[in-house]
Amino acid sequence: MAYTRGNLAVKEKAHERGNQSQRYRETTKVVTRRAALPVREKLLYMFTIMFCVAVMGGLLWQNANLYNMKREMYNLNTDMQKLNAEMNELTIQKEKLEEQIPQEAAKLGYTESNEEGFHVQISTESGSKTANSEDAAKVARK
Known part of the structure; x- marks a missing residue:
């Protein structure tokens, strides 16, 4: 039992006890501070990122070269097809002209x-x- 106003025989009221605990409620908040990264670790991260960027740049450059080569091959194939078609036409013209040689020779x-x-x-x-x-x-x- 608690000592109340000099009388130990008096019981303490429950609602008074509850109010006091609510008024003076103590709370503690734990604050943790993150330590700054050491210089070596920062350099390690920076060089890792630079390495990854360099590798991606190299891959991009290689893919660009492959694309250019494939495009040139496509252009050469289309040029070859055009030249083959032109060559076929010229062969037909040559055959027609060869058939006309005896007639032209007779005229001359x-x-x-x-x-x-x-x-x-x-x-x-x-x-x-x-x-x-x-x-x-x-x-x-x-």
């Missing part, structure tokens, strides 16, 4: 012989002369 005065090549009938003031294709080529050059 060449005649076919049993041997390979053409003979040309060249008329000059002194008379006519027969020449083979080699002689005709010489005359054509002059």
Whole structure:
């Protein structure tokens, strides 16, 4: 029992006891301070980040080079396809022109012989002369 106003026989009232505890409630708050990072640890983190950035930059540069090479290959393939199509057209034109050679030669005065090549009938003031294709080529050059 508690001593109340000089009388030990008197009981303490419960509501008075509750109010006193609520009025003077003590609370403590624990505050923890984080210590600053040491310089060595800061340098370690900084170099780790710089290493990661350098590796990513290298990978990016390598991928850019691969992309450029693939793009050049694609462009070369399309150019090759265009050139092949043009070559096919020129081959067809060549065959057509080769078929026209005998007709054009006949217009110019060449005649076919049993041997390979053409003979040309060249008329000059002194008379006519027969020449083979080699002689005709010489005359054509002059």
